[in-house]
Amino acid sequence: xxxxxxxxxxxxxxxxxxxxxxxxxxxxxxxxxxxxxxxxxxxxxxxxxxxxxxxxxxxxxxxxxxxxxxxxxxxxxxxxxxxxxxxxxxxxxxxxxxxxxxxxxxxxxxxxxxxxxxxxxxxxxxxxxxxxxxxxxxxxxxxxxxxxxxxxxxxxxxxxxxxxxxxxxxxxxxxxxxxxxxxxxxxxxxxxxxxxxxxxxxxxxxxxxxxxxxxxxxxxxxxxxxxxxxxxxxxxxxxxxxxxxxxxxxxxxxxxxxxxxxxxxxxxxxxxxxxxxxxxxxxxxxxxxxxxxxxxxxxxxxxxxxxxxxxxxxxxxxxxxxxxxxxxxxxxxxxxxxxxxxxxxxxxxxxxxxxxxxxxxxxxxxxxxxxxxxxxxxxxxxxxxxxxxxxxxxxxxxxxx
Ligand SMILES: [Fe+2]
Numbered sequence: 001x002x003x004x005x006x007x008x009x010x011x012x013x014x015x016x017x018x019x020x021x022x023x024x025x026x027x028x029x030x031x032x033x034x035x036x037x038x039x040x041x042x043x044x045x046x047x048x049x050x051x052x053x054x055x056x057x058x059x060x061x062x063x064x065x066x067x068x069x070x071x072x073x074x075x076x077x078x079x080x081x082x083x084x085x086x087x088x089x090x091x092x093x094x095x096x097x098x099x100x101x102x103x104x105x106x107x108x109x110x111x112x113x114x115x116x117x118x119x120x121x122x123x124x125x126x127x128x129x130x131x132x133x134x135x136x137x138x139x140x141x142x143x144x145x146x147x148x149x150x151x152x153x154x155x156x157x158x159x160x161x162x163x164x165x166x167x168x169x170x171x172x173x174x175x176x177x178x179x180x181x182x183x184x185x186x187x188x189x190x191x192x193x194x195x196x197x198x199x200x201x202x203x204x205x206x207x208x209x210x211x212x213x214x215x216x217x218x219x220x221x222x223x224x225x226x227x228x229x230x231x232x233x234x235x236x237x238x239x240x241x242x243x244x245x246x247x248x249x250x251x252x253x254x255x256x257x258x259x260x261x262x263x264x265x266x267x268x269x270x271x272x273x274x275x276x277x278x279x280x281x282x283x284x285x286x287x288x289x290x291x292x293x294x295x296x297x298x299x300x301x302x303x304x305x306x307x308x309x310x311x312x313x314x315x316x317x318x319x320x321x322x323x324x325x326x327x328x329x330x331x332x333x334x335x336x337x338x339x340x341x342x343x344x345x346x347x348x349x350x351x352x353x354x355x356x357x358x359x360x361x362x363x364x365x366x367x368x369x370x371x372x373x374x375x376x377x378x379x380x381x382x383x384x385x386x387x388x389x390x391x392x393x394x395x396x397x398x399x400x401x
């Protein structure tokens with residue numbers, strides 16, 4: 001297959017050891033060589049309508065793709081303007097006075113980071129943004145893999161703001177040993193084949209330049225997450241991979257490539273559902289507005305498809321990360337929905353905490369032990385459980401983007 005190192009598809013920049021290098025200078029060709037895998041990739045690519053070969057290869061290797069001009073700048077501007085009005089009316093933020101941008105807002109995240117409800121409007125993606133719609137289909141393996149053939153894909157006008165505190169001294173480049181890394185999906189038990197989160201969809205409602213509050217990505221996290229899930233046929237509790245989850249530090253420790261999500265208003269980034277990410281401090285005067293959607297699949301993913309049943313690019317990226325051409329995942333428990341931790345009452349928190357504690361112990365005995373720095377960064381830890389029953393009980397933490 002042709003290498004994709006020459007492609008310059010995006011302004012996402014990869015930060016390695018603190019220095020930022022252009023994405024286009026990285027080698028992103030398929031690294032897992034197998035005739036069977038290449039045949040499967042070609043069959044999947046033949047079904048794609050807007051994702052190019054280079055973009056498909058990039059997604060399979062790196063786990064994300066930037067779709068330029070996925071929706072109109074007019075829509076981006078409309079949503080951002082609504083966000084400013086909500087910030088002014090509900091949060092006392094004045095658009096023209098950056099000294100007000102850092103006012104405390106409800107929920108987790110740094111100052112200036114606010115989840116805004118937006119209007120009640122829902123826009124069917126097929127009509128609002130055909131490019132964004134077809135990019136979804138290309139990555140999940142076609143309309144038939146989505147509920148109602150994709151008609152259910154819709155975007156509201158909710159926004160995640162990260163307004164910026166100029167020269168905020170707390171800014172740091174992305175690195176493994178930082179708080180808040182997580183895998184999206186606080187509402188379901190996580191399996192290798194989970195259908196509840198097909199992708200992480202990030203529309204950009206403002207330009208997002210480097211060092212301006214863009215979401216941090218652990219670019220080589222798909223492999224560690226996939227290996228954990230493959231080794232967990234009973235699935236894992238959602239709290240274990242949220243912003244304070246005890247499994248996150250061990251996964252982050254296996255990562256060495258980090259980047260920040262940048263682009264222009266009207267662009268859309270589609271992330272593999274396993275991609276670990278976290279909020280970043282915005283030390284600029286450039287407010288950032290994005291959203292974070294979670295499309296669902298109509299059926300669980302499959303990793304042992306027959307030749308006449310194309311894999312999705314998400315499935316191929318998973319297999320590539322595992323270094324396998326196919327994989328028979330023997331799921332041992334049914335799919336299970338959860339009430340996300342911020343919405344549980346006290347009794348639910350207690351019961352769920354007890355259940356999680358049991359699971360932390362099981363995983364400690366399997367060798368999944370939180371590294372010693374976990375608690376210093378605000379994560380739960382099962383380190384003490386590897387040889388005793390005591391555990392450090394910390395909140396699963398906020399859902400940072
Ligand atoms: Fe997230």
